[in-house]
Amino acid sequence: MTDVLLAEDDAAIAEPLARALTREGYGCEIVSTGTAAYERALDNRFELLVLDLGLPEMDGLEVCRRVRAVRPGLSVLMLTARTDEVDFVVGLDAGADDYVGKPFRLAELLARVRALLRRRQPTDEVLEADGLSLDPAARRVLVEGSEVTLANREFELLRYLMERPGQVVSREEILTEVWGSADLRSSKTLDMHISWLRRKIGDDQMSTRRRIVTVRGVGFRFDPE
Structure with a gap:
């Protein structure tokens, strides 16, 4: 139980x-x-x-x-x-x-x-792209070699996007796979987590290219360099 x-x-x-x-x-x-x-x-x-x-x-x-x-x-x-x-x-x-x-x-x-x-089975595959390194087994994220601390949900969100580089992922798909329910699509939960994730990985700076791109009316896309 x-x-x-x-x-x-x-x-x-x-x-x-x-x-x-x-x-x-x-x-x-x-x-x-x-x-x-x-x-x-x-x-x-x-x-x-x-x-x-x-x-x-x-x-x-x-x-x-x-x-x-x-x-x-x-x-x-x-x-x-x-x-x-x-x-x-x-x-x-x-x-x-x-x-x-x-x-x-x-x-x-x-x-x-x-x-x-819901807990996904740990994997040893380290995801690396555009200065980011995500180690699912150790639950560590490095940005340009420096470790950043992500909440569990932020970690799962980043992993989900990094596993699908260049793909547009709908809001409903993210909420279903990461949150477990697309019924949350009317809430600000996803947007809040995207905002905080961007800040923690340095995507909130106007002078830098965003790795996590908003596709208006659809969802988000992880764009590796």
């Missing part, structure tokens, strides 16, 4: 969500403080942390940063009542793999959970 740690201090949200996760076949443990979330998240039996941003004692951002330092492979889905795009960006930058704004549709949240828990 896959175990999920749910860190949420609002019982009206935590209890129904825990029941839904249990119905989906997951084991689920609830904690209600940031301190407890951090301590329990260090247990390797948990494969996913569903983390509320506004926890008492230690906020979700700090929990995420601390957990990431110890368990970089743990999937983190952040819940937030804040709707400002900056808050979402800060959450992703702290190491969250994905976020869901409150109030959320249960079906969408469960789709995000399923997607985060």
Whole structure:
């Protein structure tokens, strides 16, 4: 059984969500403080942390940063009542793999959970193109020889694009293969991850050629030099 740690201090949200996760076949443990979330998240039996941003004692951002330092492979889905795009960006930058704004549709949240828990089999094939080197087995990315830190979802997104050099990949295909659900096509999730991925690999500089190209109305293309 896959175990999920749910860190949420609002019982009206935590209890129904825990029941839904249990119905989906997951084991689920609830904690209600940031301190407890951090301590329990260090247990390797948990494969996913569903983390509320506004926890008492230690906020979700700090929990995420601390957990990431110890368990970089743990999937983190952040819940937030804040709707400002900056808050979402800060959450992703702290190491969250994905976020869901409150109030959320249960079906969408469960789709995000399923997607985060999907794990592709590791491969030893290192992908190299245009100053980028991606090692799936070691989960390392080098840009011009310097290592950069990517969240799990950013890593999978870059790998998916690099595996298809020169090909236009539709938004629906990316969301289905990387997120596990094309139902997210109306959200800003993909655009946010593309934006942060570009920043981390140096594609956000006006003076440089972009490796990840937007094909308007369709999707994205990885253009190696």
